[in-house]
Amino acid sequence: MLGRIIDQLLKKHWSQEEIDRYVGRYQKAYLTHATDASIRKQSASGGSTTALLINGLERGFFNGAVVCKTVIEEGKVRARFCIATTVEDILDARGSKYVETRFLREVLPLIRDFDGQVAVVGLPCDIAALRHRCSKEPALASKLVLTLALVCGHNSRTALIDAVTTRIKRETGADIAHYHFRLGHWRGWLEAELEDGRLVRKPSKVFNDYQNLFFFSERKCLACYDHYGYSSDLTLGDIWLFRLQADPIKHTAIIIRTQVGENFFDAGVCSDKLRATEIDIRDILDGQSRIGPSHYNVTARSKAGQWLGVKLPDPVGERVTWHAYINALMTISALRLSETGWGRRLIFAIPRPLLKFVLYIKKGLESFR
Ligand SMILES: Cc1cc2nc3c(=O)[nH]c(=O)nc-3n(C[C@H](O)[C@H](O)[C@H](O)COP(=O)(O)OP(=O)(O)OC[C@H]3O[C@@H](n4cnc5c(N)ncnc54)[C@H](O)[C@@H]3O)c2cc1C
Ligand code: SF4
The missing domain is CATH 3.10.450 (Nuclear Transport Factor 2; Chain: A,)
Structure with missing residues (x-):
């Protein structure tokens, strides 16, 4: 009840023009979760990505799924891609990896060498890059049957x-x-x-x-405005609504963009692998109301970057308010600080209460519209 009241109080107005700009083309939006609790256990949110991949593999939609696994290499935590051809492989890749990857460098040879068709899970920039490659390489395109993009705020080094x-x-x-x-x-x-x-x-x-303050952000994320994965068949992300906080089941928001995506999604629901309730796309935007618009606003980062020695193109021509500008200055300063030895030492010497204080200021700035 309290969660619903908070959601109502925080609810924003989203015009159709804003929806088109931030989300891109889409058909429907759903609140979902994997039916199987054991799948959800180690998943990032509702386990819907894993449940849909397992269903697609079992029903022969594709022969393999490109997934991203956590590995330990020379004692360090890294994320690496592989083609999962069994349910166990897909389960093994559950969870979000908040660390930089080498998507095209690893995934292109994997798909080229694979004898069969694939579904690919990836971040919006990586799915867009893969689609671009497919437009130039018909043999690659013929193997790609489905793309699933994860909603993405940014990734870390x-x-x-x-x-x-x-x-x-x-x-x-x-x-x-x-x-x-x-x-x-x-x-x-x-x-x-x-x-x-x-x-x-x-x-x-x-x-x-540290991540939310953009310390150690990848540089490419400063120039990125694709929060929701414009070029995918399906987009999957968290849904940060207060009315869901007390629900024992964590959910995944799904945006269906294409007919291929819809067929695959429907198959998951029909096989009872996925529970889904249709929602208004504005509910998803409300759940991302701070990070979504600020992610899109490359213009603010491009202007702030001029003062901080970071040159950024501005493909979106967005309005830059004073709060968007200060937020962009904070974002780029955090990234710049992470790029020097003394800066890295300083970051980890910041007392936690101060870190939290700065984070609340950043969140406050992101909340203004
Ligand atoms: C770097 C990053 C930033 C994100 N930012 C946001 C955000 O700002 N807002 C939001 O709502 N959601 C964000 N997400 C998505 C969110 O964390 C969940 O991935 C999403 O809700 C799907 O959950 P799930 O339970 O269905 O996934 P699961 O069932 O756990 O499956 C996750 C799948 O994603 C794949 N995967 C994990 N990490 C990566 C990666 N780095 N690159 C490619 N594939 C990967 C795995 O192979 C696995 O198949 C982000 C994810 C990542 C990796
Ligand atoms: S913010 Fe954009 S560039 Fe950065 S990892 Fe996410 S999709 Fe890629």
């Missing part, structure tokens, strides 16, 4: 996860055998399985506070 895991190793005196960036309901927690079998859990803010 390896330095951030390395700092977090180094601290865990120092505190426990053990190496990490497996790592989960985020588990559990709402903001959840991060989890490291140690070589000696111990399990370490920490609140997700240990990573997220």
Whole structure:
């Protein structure tokens, strides 16, 4: 009840023009989750991505799914792509990996060498880049039957996860055998399985506070305005509505964009792999009301970048308010600070209450319209 009241109070007006601009073409929007609780257990939100991939594989929509796994390489947590051809492989790739990847470099050879058709999960920029390659390479295009984009605020460089895991190793005196960036309901927690079998859990803010302030952001994200994955068949993301906070089941928001996406989605619902309730696209935009518009506003970052030595093209020509401008200055300053040795030392020396204070200022700036 309280959640509904808060949602009503925070509800924003979204014009059709804004929906077209931020979301792009779409058909319908749904609030969903995997029916199978064991799938949801280690998923990023409602496990819908995993449930749909499993259904697609079992029903022969495709022969493999390009997924992203967490691996430990030389003691470091990294994200690597593979083609999952079994249910176990798909389950193994559950969860979001908030660390930079080499998408095209890894995925193109995988698909070219694969004997069969594939579905691909990826971030909006990577799905757009793959589509672009397919427009030039018919053999590649003929293998791609479905694309699923994850809603994306931005991604982080390896330095951030390395700092977090180094601290865990120092505190426990053990190496990490497996790592989960985020588990559990709402903001959840991060989890490291140690070589000696111990399990370490920490609140997700240990990573997220730095990430949300754009410390260690990838540079390409400054120039990106594709929050919802314009070129995908389906878009999947979290749904940050207060009325869902008390629901024991975490949900995934799904945006259906194409007929291919709709067929695949319907098959998941019909096979009872996915529970889905149709919602207004504005509910999804409300759940992303801070980060969505500020992500789109490359114009603000382009203008702020002129003062901070970062040249950015401006493909969107968005209005720049004073609060969008200050927010952009904070975003780029955080990234610039992460790029120097002294800056990195300073970032991790900032007392947590101060870090939180700055984060609230940033969130406040993002909330203005
Ligand atoms: C870097 C990043 C930023 C994100 N930012 C936002 C945001 O701002 N707002 C929001 O609503 N949602 C965001 N998401 C999406 C969200 O975290 C969930 O991925 C989404 O809700 C789907 O959840 P699920 O339970 O259906 O996925 P699961 O069933 O857990 O499946 C996740 C699938 O995504 C794939 N995957 C995970 N990480 C990556 C990666 N880095 N690159 C390519 N594929 C990957 C895995 O292979 C797996 O198949 C982000 C995800 C990532 C990776
Ligand atoms: S913000 Fe854009 S460029 Fe950055 S990882 Fe997400 S989709 Fe890619």
